[in-house]
Amino acid sequence: MNTPNNKRRKASQDKIEKIFIKLIQKYEINEISVSDICKLAEINRSTFYANYLDIYDLADKVKEKMFHEFLELYQEEKISKKHSYNYLPMFTDIKNNQIFYKTLFKLDFDFAQYYDKRLEYEESIKFLGTTQNLDYHIEFFKAGMTAIIKKWLYSGCKESPEEMVEILNLEYKGKKS
Numbered sequence: 001m002n003t004p005n006n007k008r009r010k011a012s013q014d015k016i017e018k019i020f021i022k023l024i025q026k027y028e029i030n031e032i033s034v035s036d037i038c039k040l041a042e043i044n045r046s047t048f049y050a051n052y053l054d055i056y057d058l059a060d061k062v063k064e065k066m067f068h069e070f071l072e073l074y075q076e077e078k079i080s081k082k083h084s085y086n087y088l089p090m091f092t093d094i095k096n097n098q099i100f101y102k103t104l105f106k107l108d109f110d111f112a113q114y115y116d117k118r119l120e121y122e123e124s125i126k127f128l129g130t131t132q133n134l135d136y137h138i139e140f141f142k143a144g145m146t147a148i149i150k151k152w153l154y155s156g157c158k159e160s161p162e163e164m165v166e167i168l169n170l171e172y173k174g175k176k177s
Contacts, residue, residue, distance in 0.1 A: 013051050015041045017062055020055075021103050029059055029107070063107050066100060087168055091161035094153060101153055144171065 019041045023032045032055055038045050052058040073089045094101050152164055
């Protein structure tokens with residue numbers, strides 16, 4: 001492979017994605033055009049189409065890339081396949097990278113889509129002591145987490161990450177961290 005072309009392609013993708021993230025803060029996805037991105041990124045349309053099929057393909061690739069960045073917070077859990085229930089890194093990252101998370105939500109990112117049910121099943125069974133209604137428990141927890149994160153994020157992250165962990169712990173009474 002030609003390394004200079006790979007670097008140029010990566011630089012083009014980074015530029016396109018950066019402009020897209022900036023635009024998605026102000027506009028809905030259907031209001032953003034390839035022409036807008038090309039003009040602001042100072043690239044040709046052919047450069048855009050060499051990397052993405054359309055705006056929605058760009059959005060999907062941005063979401064996927066952003067989610068993998070998010071997962072970096074929990075590499076240890078991924079390796080050990082054990083849930084730490086340590087939400088402080090997540091809340092700290094959200095507070096420090098609000099645009100990042102607003103972008104994920106604006107793009108209708110569904111954390112549940114990437115959720116490892118096997119891990120949560122094992123941990124939930126330990127916590128609940130039963131498999132009865134386990135699917136409902138997991139759905140309730142995922143929806144609640146998403147709602148808490150969105151409320152905090154869109155109200156400007158006024159509470160500290162530590163306070164958010166405490167709020168979560170109070171809502172999830174009985175769970176030992």
